[in-house]
Amino acid sequence: MKVTKILLMIACGMGLTNVNAENVQQTVQKDNLEMFIVNIWVNGLDYKTEAIHFSDGGQRYIECEALSRIGIHIERIPRHLVKKEFCLLNQPGVTVEDDYSLQAIKINFPVNYFEDTHYELEVENPEKANFGGFVNYSLFYNKDDAEQEFNTFSEIGIFKDYWLLKNAFLYRNEPEDIEEGFLRVNTTLDVEFPKIFSRLTLGDTTSPYSSLNNSFRFGGLSFGTNYTNRPDFVYWNAPTLNGSASVPSTIDLYINGVRLYRDSVTPGNYNLPAGAMLNQAGDAQIVVEDILGNRSVQSFPVYINSRLLKPKLNEYNISLGKLRYNYDYVDDDYREFFTKLFYRRGITWRIQT
Numbered sequence: 001m002k003v004t005k006i007l008l009m010i011a012c013g014m015g016l017t018n019v020n021a022e023n024v025q026q027t028v029q030k031d032n033l034e035m036f037i038v039n040i041w042v043n044g045l046d047y048k049t050e051a052i053h054f055s056d057g058g059q060r061y062i063e064c065e066a067l068s069r070i071g072i073h074i075e076r077i078p079r080h081l082v083k084k085e086f087c088l089l090n091q092p093g094v095t096v097e098d099d100y101s102l103q104a105i106k107i108n109f110p111v112n113y114f115e116d117t118h119y120e121l122e123v124e125n126p127e128k129a130n131f132g133g134f135v136n137y138s139l140f141y142n143k144d145d146a147e148q149e150f151n152t153f154s155e156i157g158i159f160k161d162y163w164l165l166k167n168a169f170l171y172r173n174e175p176e177d178i179e180e181g182f183l184r185v186n187t188t189l190d191v192e193f194p195k196i197f198s199r200l201t202l203g204d205t206t207s208p209y210s211s212l213n214n215s216f217r218f219g220g221l222s223f224g225t226n227y228t229n230r231p232d233f234v235y236w237n238a239p240t241l242n243g244s245a246s247v248p249s250t251i252d253l254y255i256n257g258v259r260l261y262r263d264s265v266t267p268g269n270y271n272l273p274a275g276a277m278l279n280q281a282g283d284a285q286i287v288v289e290d291i292l293g294n295r296s297v298q299s300f301p302v303y304i305n306s307r308l309l310k311p312k313l314n315e316y317n318i319s320l321g322k323l324r325y326n327y328d329y330v331d332d333d334y335r336e337f338f339t340k341l342f343y344r345r346g347i348t349w350r351i352q353t
Contacts, residue, residue, distance in 0.1 A: 038062075039104040042070055043246045043267065044292060046104070053105055054086070060096055061086040062105070071266050073115050111244040114268030123233050125194040126162075133158040149174060153185075162192040170328070184331035192226075197233065199226040204324065208317045208342050219334050220321010224342070227315065234273065235315075237308040237346070241272040241286060249290040255302065256282040279306050309346030317342040 035054040040047050040062070051066035064074045064087040077087040089096050093110040136155040142148070150173040157166035168185040175181045186204035193199065201222040208224065209215040227235040241251060245265055251272065253261035263272055281303040289295045309315060318341050322334040 037103075039102060040066060040070065041099070041102075041104050041106040042072075043108055044106075045247050052086075056080065060089040062089055062107075063087075071115050071268065072109060072113055073268075076113060109246075109267075111246055111268060114246075114266070116268050117266055117270040123230070126192075128161040129159055131158075131160040147174065162194065164188075164190045166190075178326075179329050180331065183328070185327065194230075197225050197227055197230060198223065199229075204327075205319075207319045207340055210342055217324040217327055218319065218321045218338065219324050220319065222317065222319040222321075224317025224319075225315050235310060235313055236279070236306040237304060237310060238273065238279075239284075239302060239304065242270070243286075243288065244269045245288065245290060247290045247292060249288050252287040252289075254285040254287065255280060279304055281305070309344065311346045311348055313346045315342075315344050 033054045033056055035052050037050055038053045040049045040051055047070050049066050049069060051063040053062045061080050064079070064085055067087055068074050074087055077091060080086040080088065089107065095108045097106040099106055134157050138153050140151040152171045155166060155168045157164060167187050170183040170185050172179060172181055188201060188203040188205060191200045204217065204219050205222050206215045206217050227233060241253065245267055247267055248264065250262065250264050252259055284300055284302040286298045287295065320339040323336050323338055325333040325335055
């Protein structure tokens with residue numbers, strides 16, 4: 001019995017030793033993967049980027065950092081179970097080819113594997129102005145056998161930060177019966193609110209023009225948007241160019257045969273604002289030419305007008321005060337009290353209220 005127990009213990013020990021040896025051998029094989037340094041080509045283009053590449057269990061892996069530098073969205077690609085810094089190339093739609101003459105690996109990625117590119121026009125708030133002032137003036141002099149006439153129009157203003165206070169005066173040396181010789185034309189305080197594209201005006205001003213009624217002069221208060229004073233802000237239905245590219249490409253926009261816009265994009269989906277220079281109607285063409293010389297053309301009609309607001313954008317103004325009469329004859333003819341509200345909103349790229 002003792003001899004039998006000893007033999008069984010020896011056999012079990014040998015079995016455990018064999019199992020442990022196999023596990024150690026598998027671990028050593030995984031840690032000693034055969035790795036190569038290769039040059040990366042993506043979608044037929046040499047990116048002049050080197051990376052470490054290896055195969056494991058019939059699956060091919062490459063450094064994730066190198067793919068990220070090229071513009072690949074590496075978060076969409078699985079990683080190696082042990083070496084987390086390597087990405088799996090065996091993915092749906094991805095093809096891999098070895099070029100031993102160039103010591104390169106040529107990978108074809110679908111567009112959805114690239115980082116999306118969104119170009120936004122930067123709208124920066126104007127810097128606050130230092131304290132200062134100005135004087136504008138114009139002179140008129142006329143002399144003939146009958147009379148001698150001298151007129152002058154002057155404007156004096158001071159400003160700081162986002163406010164401006166100005167006064168305008170008119171002087172006539174020979175006023176008519178109902179005219180004043182020295183006339184205050186207007187007194188105005190403007191306060192800008194650049195973050196909300198709005199302005200508050202106190203004093204003498206004019207109401208906003210609309211297609212329903214004309215503008216008129218009044219003395220009082222006016223508050224509303226002032227998009228037209230911000231040339232870096234596109235508030236109308238300027239087109240946005242959407243598409244995708246598998247290699248770096250150049251995009252041209254033509255309207256009525258004239259090129260009005262050009263930009264370059266990296267591989268992936270892109271979204272390009274066409275900018276503030278477009279404000280017309282006609283036949284448009286988008287020409288996309290990639291770095292390999294392939295070209296595609298899309299044609300469509302467009303109607304771009306600054307009176308059409310961008311979707312979900314509001315334009316408004318509220319004015320109240322007293323109507324001003326005979327502002328070029330007397331400086332204090334304020335009469336009826338009034339209130340005016342103006343509002344419109346962009347619904348879609350074609351409809352507004």
